[in-house]
Amino acid sequence: MLPRPSRLTLPSIARWARLNGSSSRAASGGVTLLPTQEPTPEANATLTEEEFSSMIIHGRSIYPPLYHPRTHSVPVAQLQFRAYQHQFLDLYMHFVGHAAAALGIPISRPVYLPTQRSLWTVPRGPFVHKKSQENFERKVHKRAIKAWDADPEVVDRWVRYITRHAMPGVGLRVTQWKRAPLGIGQQMVDSAVGQTRLGSGAVKVKALAEKIVQQELLVEENADTATR
Structure with a gap:
């Protein structure tokens, strides 16, 4: 290069x-x-x-590609790539880096993850050729990129762009983190209260309970007067 x-x-x-x-x-x-x-x-x-x-x-x-500096170090997305051919993987990582630089997204440099290696031993032929065996190997190369300090809409546009122009033979898995707005706790409490009917119906439930208690007390008083 x-x-x-x-x-x-x-x-x-x-x-x-x-x-x-x-x-x-x-x-x-x-x-x-x-x-x-x-x-x-x-x-x-x-x-x-x-x-x-x-x-x-x-x-x-x-x-x-240009790597923009981070401003607040708030993670917004993590991309993991895997492929059998590391040449295709490196080329696609180069393309993803240029796309992030054009959109102004601060990303990390490609992180080389451990290569997954699989081995198979297969007999060359049955019966008399059983002792003649052949070995096969498969390697899965992995890379990762992390993005920080970007608007969720910009990150979505970036992910859609690199997915649309994905390279054949390269797998992609995207993990995004989205921040909840302020006051989300109170909204969750209000939603739970509305689902359990403890808001406006609490007064009605209390009045019904008092009415049942008064009726029970009245029945007991009538029973006592009848026995006397």
């Missing part, structure tokens, strides 16, 4: 391509030409790293 150039060159080239793209395409027959002279530092002041990551620049995918 080619090394990523310095920040002094790429933002200036991106800004130049964005501002002068139409004239360059018209002059070169649809091909965008890059500047040949060294850009000045003043041209880099108006283009941030986030803006550069969100721009469409052909050929940028050959470089490593």
Whole structure:
């Protein structure tokens, strides 16, 4: 993989391509030409790293993705990948990293999980060739990525995008954590009270109980007077 150039060159080239793209395409027959002279530092002041990551620049995918720094370290999602061919897995991880960088999602670098290894021994043939056996091996390569400090809607869009463009032969499992709003405890209590009918019906239940007690006391008094 080619090394990523310095920040002094790429933002200036991106800004130049964005501002002068139409004239360059018209002059070169649809091909965008890059500047040949060294850009000045003043041209880099108006283009941030986030803006550069969100721009469409052909050929940028050959470089490593940008990893945005975490702000509050609040986990929002964890992605686990597995495949039999680690080449496909590394390529898909590269694509997922660029997608997260374009959306501004802080993610971790790919974490290499332990490789699952399975072995089988199968006889080459029955009867007289039973002692001749053949061994087979299967390896499942695993990777993991964790995302922090992103809006749930942005994370959902990121997951839908990488799922839509999933690479054949690579499995994906997504685990998302969503934060409940403030006052969720009181809402749960109110919901439980409404389900058990202890809200407005509590007064009616109490009045009915008092009425039953009064009727029982009245029956006992009548029984006592009758025996006397």
